[in-house]
Amino acid sequence: MIEIPPPGEYRLDPARCRIGVSGTHLFGMSTVDGTFPLVGGVVVVADPVTESLVTAEIDATGLTTGERLRDTELQSRRFLHGREHPLITFTEGRPVAAGPKWQLDGIVTVRGTAGRVRCAIDAVQVSPEGFSARAATVVDRFAFGLTYGKRLGGREFTLTLDVTAVRS
Incomplete structure (x- = not known):
């Protein structure tokens, strides 16, 4: 169920946010799951809601998959290059109606390369202190x-x- 939060400014609470990542490995025979920590972000809910704006920063150096050697490799120059690009950013996030559902359209920047993404919003639940949301x-x-390891790892990840x- 998707509830529209009241207009206002909200702060993403890193302690109560989870950014999960899942992809294939070993020629698609294995799935690797991990998480990124959220540094912070802001959601400005507008009226009309389509004028709302979302920004967020994710700690690229904090990716964990449960295996230290793999995590170290993912931080290397071959992949995230976390030392030089410690943040993954989401900017210009705007809600877009997609029939009876909603999507969040915005720009993600990874390793200095920006690209447009569209997240399907699965749920938004309003509470007295703010709201929670789930998207993918x-x-x-x-x-x-x-592009490193084109054949070893999957091209797409979720x-x-x-x-x-919470209300600012």
């Missing part, structure tokens, strides 16, 4: 310059966003 999208890693925003 499939991202083509090649579009962001993450991002799942579970966020909580």
Whole structure:
């Protein structure tokens, strides 16, 4: 169910947000799941809601998959290059009506490469302190310059966003 939050400014609460990532590995025979920590973000809910704006920063250096060696490799120059590009940003996020459902359209920047993404919003639940939301999208890693290991790892991965925003 999707509830529209009241107009106003909300802050994404990093302690109550989870950015999940899932993709294939070993020629598609295995799935790798991981999480990124959220640094912060702002949601400005407008009236009309289509004029709302979302921005967020994700800690690229904090990706964890449960295997230290893989995490180190994903931080290397071959993939995220976290030392030089520590943040993944989401900017210009705008809600878009898609029939009876909603999507969040915005620009993601990874390793200095920006690309448009559209997240399907699965749920938004309003609470007295703000709201929580769940959304997901499939991202083509090649579009962001993450082309190392083309045959070893999958080209697409799924991002799942579970966020909580509190009134500023």
